[in-house]
Amino acid sequence: MPLRSSLTQCLLAAAIAMPVAFLAPTIARADAPLTAPASASGSAIAQAQRIADRGFDYLKTQQKPDFSWQNSYDPPGITAIVLRAFMADEKFDADQPFLDKAFNKLLSFQKENGGIYQDALANYNTAIAISALAVSKEEEYKKSIAKALEYLRSLQFSDKIEGVQPDVHVDSDASPKFGGFGYGKKGRPDLSNTQFALDALHDAGVQPGDPAFAAAMKFATRCQNLSETNDQKFAGDDGGFIYTDDGTEGSDPAGEYKGPDGRTLFRSYGSMTYAGLKSMIYAGLSKDDPRVKAAWAWISKNYTVDENPGMVYAGADAAKGGLYYYYMTMSRALRAYGEPVITDANGKKHDWRIDLINKLATLQQPDGSFVGEKRWMEDNPVLVTSYALLALEDAKADLKERPAK
Numbered sequence: 187m188p189l190r191s192s193l194t195q196c197l198l199a200a201a202i203a204m205p206v207a208f209l210a211p212t213i214a215r216a217d218a219p220l221t222a223p224a225s226a227s228g229s230a231i232a233q234a235q236r237i238a239d240r241g242f243d244y245l246k247t248q249q250k251p252d253f254s255w256q257n258s259y260d261p262p263g264i265t266a267i268v269l270r271a272f273m274a275d276e277k278f279d280a281d282q283p284f285l286d287k288a289f290n291k292l293l294s295f296q297k298e299n300g301g302i303y304q305d306a307l308a309n310y311n312t313a314i315a316i317s318a319l320a321v322s323k324e325e326e327y328k329k330s331i332a333k334a335l336e337y338l339r340s341l342q343f344s345d346k347i348e349g350v351q352p353d354v355h356v357d358s359d360a361s362p363k364f365g366g367f368g369y370g371k372k373g374r375p376d377l378s379n380t381q382f383a384l385d386a387l388h389d390a391g392v393q394p395g396d397p398a399f400a401a402a403m404k405f406a407t408r409c410q411n412l413s414e415t416n417d418q419k420f421a422g423d424d425g426g427f428i429y430t431d432d433g434t435e436g437s438d439p440a441g442e443y444k445g446p447d448g449r450t451l452f453r454s455y456g457s458m459t460y461a462g463l464k465s466m467i468y469a470g471l472s473k474d475d476p477r478v479k480a481a482w483a484w485i486s487k488n489y490t491v492d493e494n495p496g497m498v499y500a501g502a503d504a505a506k507g508g509l510y511y512y513y514m515t516m517s518r519a520l521r522a523y524g525e526p527v528i529t530d531a532n533g534k535k536h537d538w539r540i541d542l543i544n545k546l547a548t549l550q551q552p553d554g555s556f557v558g559e560k561r562w563m564e565d566n567p568v569l570v571t572s573y574a575l576l577a578l579e580d581a582k583a584d585l586k587e588r589p590a591k
Contacts, residue, residue, distance in 0.1 A: 227589040234543045234582040238275060240554030241575045245271070246284065248568050253287035255568050261304050262295040263311040264569060269318040271572045274579035280322035289322065293330055300337030302330075308370035309341050309379050316386035331390055338383055339398055341367055343375050343405075362408050362418055362431045365401035376430040377409045381461035381515070384468050394470030403469050405431065406462050411454050412480045419449060425480030426454020426488075427462035456495035457512040459484055464519035473523075482523070487531045491516075491538070491545040507561040510573035517542060517580035526588050537590050539581040546574055 245268055249255055256264040269288055272278045280289055292315055296302045303311035316334050319327040340347070343356050343363045356363050366375025367383040384402055392398070407415050408431040411422035418431055428440060440455040463481040471478050488495040494512040520528075520538050528536050549556055551567070556574040558564030 227585045230540050230543050230590065231582050231585050233547060234578045234585075237543070237547055237550055238575055238578050238582070240550065241556070241571050241578075242272065242275065242278075242554075244554035244571055245568065245575075249284060249288065252291055253284070254291045255288070261307055261311050262292055262302060263307065263314045265292050266302075266311065266314040266318045267572045267576075268568065270314065270321065271575040271579070273318060273321040274576060274583075280324045280327075289319070289324075289327070292318070293327075296330055296334065299340075300333035300335075302334055306369070309338065309367050310369065310382055312338050312341075313367075313379075313382040313386040317382075317389040320386070320389040320391070335387070335390055335392070338367075338386060341370060342383070342398055342401060343368070344401060347371070359401070359404055362405075364404050366405035366431075367402075374430060375405060377406065377427060377458050377461050377465075378429065380405060381465050384465045385518075388468045394468065399469040402465065403471070406465050406469075407477060409458070410462055410477060410481070411452070412477060414480075415477055420452050422451045422454070424454050424484055425482075426459040426484040427481065428452045428454060429458055454484060456488065457508060457515045459488075459495075460512070460515045460519035464515070464522050467519075467522045482525075486528055489528045489530045489536060489538075491541045506559050508558075508564060510556060510558050510564055510570045510577075511562065513542065513546070513577040514573040517577040517584075521580045521584045524588070526584065526590065539585050540590060542577060542581050546578060549574070 245255070250257075254262070254265040255268040256262060265288060269285065269292065272285055273280065278285060280286060292302065295304060295311075295315075301308050301312045302315035312334050316331055316338065319331050319334075343361075343366050345356050345358055345364075347356060358364070363375050365380075366377075367379040368375040369379060380402055384399065387396065387398055406427075408418050408421075409427050409429070410416055411424050411426050411428065413421040413423050420431075422445070440453045440458070442450050442452050445451045459481055463478065463485065466475070466478055466481070473479070473482070491513075493506060494508050516538075526537055526539060528538055530536060546556070551557060554571075555567040556570045557567045558570050564570050
């Protein structure tokens with residue numbers, strides 16, 4: 187998963203973790219639940235705001251002279267995700283000078299085709315930029331958003347996509363690539379790129395019945411380990427999601443194993459399972475849909491805020507890899523799902539908002555930033571602080587909508 191060398195090739199790359207071992211789908215937990223008393227909402231919101239205020243103060247100090255948050259070799263999606271974080275907090279608006287100038291800088295990357303990117307990662311950059319522009323609620327950005335949405339739609343793999351390489355051509359909806367989004371028109375689609383594209387559609391007000399959502403569900407379904415609904419030969423049955431449904435050996439970064447019948451199966455893992463759940467909710471699937479129910483069952487069995495579930499199976503040193511991407515995806519998915527309490531594999535109840543806020547409080551640096559492991563560029567404090575702030579904002583907003591009990 188590339189990105190600049192890492193970041194530029196996979197901005198916001200999927201926080202990849204080795205998931206649950208075969209025949210042991212429930213990851214053993216060492217963390218105790220943090221249950222929330224009736225009075226917890228107000229204090230948790232206040233704590234989240236204190237953490238966020240320090241994080242935003244840090245990001246303000248990191249703004250470049252050209253009003254972006256990226257180095258010259260970085261993609262504009264970095265500035266876009268910082269802006270997305272600021273826009274999630276009600277204290278900020280796009281008319282504040284330092285943010286207004288940053289939005290203008292972001293839009294300077296918009297191309298004639300509508301895409302908002304520099305020279306690579308067209309989908310990631312355009313999708314994140316759409317989300318930032320859309321949540322600003324500024325009338326002046328509507329034309330730019332419309333152009334960017336049209337371009338984003340052109341990147342979705344289908345039998346109508348143009349300009350793709352022969353090896354990724356899609357003939358019909360029977361193709362496992364159908365409905366997915368990749369880095370652009372080169373390469374193959376994956377669930378991380380797809381979730382950001384669907385975030386953009388959702389944030390821009392596109393309704394669940396839209397054809398783009400319907401097509402994306404075909405792709406997402408084929409990324410789920412649920413043989414009841416997934417027609418691909420590598421589908422397992424734990425209900426979690428994988429990174430890509432390429433179906434060839436070695437295609438899923440979370441790893442693979444041999445099933446009892448000798449088939450090569452791909453392992454589910456945390457960040458992609460939350461990405462899959464969120465994408466299905468945005469597409470209009472109900473909680474009674476078997477795909478949603480299976481995803482929720484996997485999440486419940488593997489719930490934790492200490493790591494991206496299953497990362498330990500990639501080795502002890504990898505246990506924290508991609509942690510902040512996981513927090514960001516987890517919080518947005520759980521807010522969309524609308525259930526504050528998760529009952530884990532041991533029957534213990536957890537208020538995920540309280541757990542996540544308390545966890546992030548222990549991880550914040552003295553200067554207000556957050557920083558993770560080097561893998562997947564989570565040692566970049568601007569990127570990681572933005573991930574953490576987006577997670578906090580979703581937890582805080584969910585507490586306001588559904589007070590802790």
